[in-house]
Amino acid sequence: MSSIIHEFLKFLPQEAVITGEESLRVYECDALSAYRELPACVVLPETVEQIQEILRICHQAGVPVVARGAGTGLSGGALPVADGVVLSLAKLNRILEIDPDLRLARVQPGVRNLSVSDAAAAYGLFYAPDPSSQVACTIGGNIAENSGGVHCLKYGLTVHNVMGLKVITIAGELIQIGGEALDSAGYDLLALMTGSEGMLGVVVEATLKLLPRPVHQQMLLAAFASVEEAGNGVADIIAAGVIPAGLEMMDNPGVRAVEAYVHAGYPTDAAAILLCELDGVPEEVAVESKQVIEILKNAGATEVRLARNKQEGERFWAGRKAAFPAVGRIAADYYCMDGTIPRKHIARVLQRITELSEEYELGVVNVFHAGDGNLHPLILYDVAIPGELERAEEFGGRILETCVEVGGTITGEHGVGIEKINQMCVQFKTEELTQFHAVKEAFDPQGLLNPGKAVPTLRRCAEYGAMHVHGGKLPFPDLERF
Amino acid sequence: MVPSHTDIAGFYDRLQQQVIAARASKSPLFIQGANSKQFYGGECEGDIVDMRPCRGIIHYDPTELVITAYAGTTIEEVERTLAEQGQMLPFEPPRFSKETTLGGAVAAGLSGPRRPYTGSVRDFVLGMKCLTGQGEILKFGGEVMKNVAGYDVSRLMTGAMGTLGILLEISLKVLPRPEYELALCKDLPLADSIRYMNTWGGKLLCISGATCDAVEVHLRLSGKQVAVEKALEGLEMHEDPAGLDYWRRLRDHQLGFFSLAAGESLWRISVPANRPMLAINGEWLIDWGGAQRWLKTTESASQIRALAQSLTGHATLFRSTGDRNETFHPLPGVIKRLHLQLKDAFDPDHILNRGRMYPDF
Numbered sequence: 135m136s137s138i139i140h141e142f143l144k145f146l147p148q149e150a151v152i153t154g155e156e157s158l159r160v161y162e163c164d165a166l167s168a169y170r171e172l173p174a175c176v177v178l179p180e181t182v183e184q185i186q187e188i189l190r191i192c193h194q195a196g197v198p199v200v201a202r203g204a205g206t207g208l209s210g211g212a213l214p215v216a217d218g219v220v221l222s223l224a225k226l227n228r229i230l231e232i233d234p235d236l237r238l239a240r241v242q243p244g245v246r247n248l249s250v251s252d253a254a255a256a257y258g259l260f261y262a263p264d265p266s267s268q269v270a271c272t273i274g275g276n277i278a279e280n281s282g283g284v285h286c287l288k289y290g291l292t293v294h295n296v297m298g299l300k301v302i303t304i305a306g307e308l309i310q311i312g313g314e315a316l317d318s319a320g321y322d323l324l325a326l327m328t329g330s331e332g333m334l335g336v337v338v339e340a341t342l343k344l345l346p347r348p349v350h351q352q353m354l355l356a357a358f359a360s361v362e363e364a365g366n367g368v369a370d371i372i373a374a375g376v377i378p379a380g381l382e383m384m385d386n387p388g389v390r391a392v393e394a395y396v397h398a399g400y401p402t403d404a405a406a407i408l409l410c411e412l413d414g415v416p417e418e419v420a421v422e423s424k425q426v427i428e429i430l431k432n433a434g435a436t437e438v439r440l441a442r443n444k445q446e447g448e449r450f451w452a453g454r455k456a457a458f459p460a461v462g463r464i465a466a467d468y469y470c471m472d473g474t475i476p477r478k479h480i481a482r483v484l485q486r487i488t489e490l491s492e493e494y495e496l497g498v499v500n501v502f503h504a505g506d507g508n509l510h511p512l513i514l515y516d517v518a519i520p521g522e523l524e525r526a527e528e529f530g531g532r533i534l535e536t537c538v539e540v541g542g543t544i545t546g547e548h549g550v551g552i553e554k555i556n557q558m559c560v561q562f563k564t565e566e567l568t569q570f571h572a573v574k575e576a577f578d579p580q581g582l583l584n585p586g587k588a589v590p591t592l593r594r595c596a597e598y599g600a601m602h603v604h605g606g607k608l609p610f611p612d613l614e615r616f
Numbered sequence: 617m618v619p620s621h622t623d624i625a626g627f628y629d630r631l632q633q634q635v636i637a638a639r640a641s642k643s644p645l646f647i648q649g650a651n652s653k654q655f656y657g658g659e660c661e662g663d664i665v666d667m668r669p670c671r672g673i674i675h676y677d678p679t680e681l682v683i684t685a686y687a688g689t690t691i692e693e694v695e696r697t698l699a700e701q702g703q704m705l706p707f708e709p710p711r712f713s714k715e716t717t718l719g720g721a722v723a724a725g726l727s728g729p730r731r732p733y734t735g736s737v738r739d740f741v742l743g744m745k746c747l748t749g750q751g752e753i754l755k756f757g758g759e760v761m762k763n764v765a766g767y768d769v770s771r772l773m774t775g776a777m778g779t780l781g782i783l784l785e786i787s788l789k790v791l792p793r794p795e796y797e798l799a800l801c802k803d804l805p806l807a808d809s810i811r812y813m814n815t816w817g818g819k820l821l822c823i824s825g826a827t828c829d830a831v832e833v834h835l836r837l838s839g840k841q842v843a844v845e846k847a848l849e850g851l852e853m854h855e856d857p858a859g860l861d862y863w864r865r866l867r868d869h870q871l872g873f874f875s876l877a878a879g880e881s882l883w884r885i886s887v888p889a890n891r892p893m894l895a896i897n898g899e900w901l902i903d904w905g906g907a908q909r910w911l912k913t914t915e916s917a918s919q920i921r922a923l924a925q926s927l928t929g930h931a932t933l934f935r936s937t938g939d940r941n942e943t944f945h946p947l948p949g950v951i952k953r954l955h956l957q958l959k960d961a962f963d964p965d966h967i968l969n970r971g972r973m974y975p976d977f
Contacts, residue, residue: 195834232900234818235818235890236814236888236889236890237815237817237818252953258818259818280762280764280768282762286761286762287761290735292737293739293768294735294739297931303950303954304820307950309948309950309951309954311951312887314888314928315887315888315907315926315928315929315930316731316732316736316886316889316904316907316908317725317736317775317886317944318886318930319930319944319946319947320726320944320947320951320955320973320974321772321775321776321780321955322738322771322772322775322776322957323951323954324772325771325772325774326767326768326769326771326772328765329764329767329768329837331767340749346818346819346820346821348821367834369679370679372678372679372680373678373679374790375702375793375795375898376793377791379667414821414839414840414843415821415842415843415846415847417842417843417846418839418840418842418843418846420841420842421840421842455700474760474761474762474763475760475761476677476680476682476759477679477680478677478679478680484949503762505762506761506762507680507760507761507762508761510938539692541758541759541760541763542758543758543760543763543765544765545763545764545765546760546762546763546764547762547764548764549764550765550766552662554716554765558765558766561765561766562755562765565752565754566754566755566756566766568756569748569752569769569938569961569962570766570769571765572961572962573767573769573958573961574767575957575961576954576957576958576960576961577931577954577957588766589766597943605936
């Protein structure tokens with residue numbers, strides 16, 4: 135290791151190679167702080183050539199490399215490997231070009247998500263994917279995780295909004311994938327690379343699609359006496375041919391936590407509330423608003439509020455956006471899950487979560503990207519109480535397995551990372567995991583890029599399965615999984 | 617009619633045995649649906665795998681905006697089923713025959729006029745079940761819209777021309793059909809049309825098609841009627857006498873433009889939408905707001921490819937009466953190596969659609 139640090143120092147300044155334990159602590163985890171590991175060193179290159187050189191050196195020496203953006207990820211995807219190198223892309227933080235004509239932004243990976251939309255605003259454009267961490271999270275990390283946000287139903291995930299990438303392979307080769315045209319020759323490496331959790335290559339530049347900013351937005355808030363009715367309301371909106379820009383649901387514990395925190399005016403006696411954002415030209419939004427109000431009333435809403443102005447609309451949103459910190463006030467710690475389910479099973483899954491909550495004796499709050507079925511149960515625990523963290527993790531695992539059981543997935547937008555690696559064994563069978571490993575090997579035969587994340591070894595699955603079956607807890611082992 | 621579970625299980629079983637046998641003898645397999653795109657891609661040899669018995673809708677729940685069907689289902693059946701619920705395939709795959717299958721559409725990865733505005737085939741692929749060249753039936757992605765568990769193999773398979781796996785079952789996101797659509801046109805020289813399409817593409821949210829030929833520019837608007845009518849105000853275009861049928865014929869390559877004279881080839885040139893006209897002799901039809909350019913010409917492949925590449929694009933020999941071995945734009949070194957390694961990862965003996973995409977695999 136000391137020899138590769140010596141190699142790094144040949145082309146990187148002293149301050150760009152971090153080795154002291156105290157300084158390394160900053161990098162020991164991402165936002166999933168239950169998992170921590172000290173790397174051997176952290177490098178902070180400033181140029182593409184430096185990154186190429188770093189990867190060449192690691193490749194030659196057989197040293198693992200974990201790429202890192204802002205470290206806001208929730209699945210431990212940027213967790214360092216002991217004795218490995220953390221490659222921070224933080225200094226590659228420039229917006230290289232906004233092309234209003236082609237409606238594209240060319241950016242470096244360390245650029246913050248929100249700053250792309252900020253830079254595009256002058257041209258009446260915006261970058262659609264808006265993960266809740268958008269003030270801090272970086273585009274490189276968004277690409278690694280295929281991040282979503284609250285506007286996915288209408289505007290898509292990161293994979294739908296990235297046009298091109300410059301990627302460096304583990305051997306240090308610079309490749310161009312996609313670009314400014316709408317497609318490129320050969321296999322869709324752009325889709326494969328998006329969401330690959332830093333396992334296939336290191337993104338050093340991205341060309342992002344920008345969309346014309348809708349001229350008008352309208353927020354609606356609806357209260358329901360049952361989660362089921364709220365779920366039906368969502369289905370009825372879609373069935374009527376309306377695709378809202380945002381469609382969010384929150385259960386009663388969520389509503390109460392938020393209301394106590396930000397006073398958004400939410401009805402605290404509702405079993406669930408729906409937030410619906412419509413956008414477009416004003417005439418269109420007016421017609422759709424009327425339609426949606428009608429639909430929600432017919433679905434049994436006890437109350438439907440139409441935001442009277444921009445400020446009120448923002449207040450409706452503010453509550454949703456403050457959901458996580460609001461929960462942070464009512465519990466010492468919370469653990470955020472990220473399963474996706476077919477929406478029709480929402481009531482069933484929430485019922486199951488309530489049962490599990492009683493079984494594990496831990497509270498839970500549910501916020502839900504209702505439009506696309508992406509559920510974020512927040513499990514409340516206290517790390518200071520022995521055993522609670524472990525119970526919270528096991529509870530979380532059971533929720534994800536429930537998602538798989540109803541035809542959903544263990545992660546909608548946060549990624550597998552290290553956190554959900556055991557649940558990958560539930561969602562995929564051995565042959566599928568083997569195929570994932572073969573894909574990895576096509577790019578990184580030595581397994582040096584972010585090793586141990588995203589795809590479990592078969593051995594790990596065997597151990598997890600054995601442990602689970604032994605505990606009698608593996609649900610539905612014979613179920614065919616979609 | 618949907619085949620029974622037993623029929624499908626039997627079909628999959630025979631297919632799996634066929635792949636295993638082909639693997640053992642290293643003899644290629646030629647995967648076919650309706651074979652309506654037989655002109656597209658390199659010449660394929662080998663035993664024909666007919667996917668048409670694998671046909672029918674498996675799940676469709678309009679309120680989930682997701683449909684899952686067997687690969688041999690015709691696009692016609694999928695679209696009819698969706699239309700009954702007021703929904704559609706947003707990527708408008710071309711129907712080169714009435715029998716064109718879903719598997720063929722996804723494997724070829726071709727999208728129609730709506731592509732720049734709502735997305736391509738792969739944008740709407742949510743998951744699939746496929747049979748790899750190793751004889752394994754695997755499932756990737758799923759039936760939900762947000763899913764980041766595992767590498768995105770189903771999107772990798774989209775447009776891979778069947779060279780990575782035989783598609784068996786496919787789940788797609790679908791969208792409501794627009795409440796109102798309008799076809800517009802006006803006379804404009806080609807070079808001006810490219811600018812016109814790019815300018816309006818950045819301003820109007822309801823454009824769902826923008827195309828032009830030597831004399832006219834065509835726009836299609838979709839959405840709420842009030843939004844379409846509002847958009848109309850600034851455009852100074854008139855209603856197209858051919859109506860929406862123009863867009864159907866464009867999508868299915870039934871416009872007069874798409875018939876070739878002897879010796880002519882049809883090229884598909886993909887470039888950034890605002891690039892100027894390419895200096896190549898021939899007849900042009902420019903779609904996707906300038907990003908997909910169809911060219912009928914007798915000029916050489918090397919000249920066309922060099923020019924496309926100089927504009928950071930690529931050129932596909934879409935239809936030709938001559939040699940088809942270099943249909944797709946050649947890949948640069950490292951990318952080519954990654955393609956070969958991926959091919960090896962899914963189909964190590966190169967038995968699936970050998971030569972259909974690139975001569976080496």
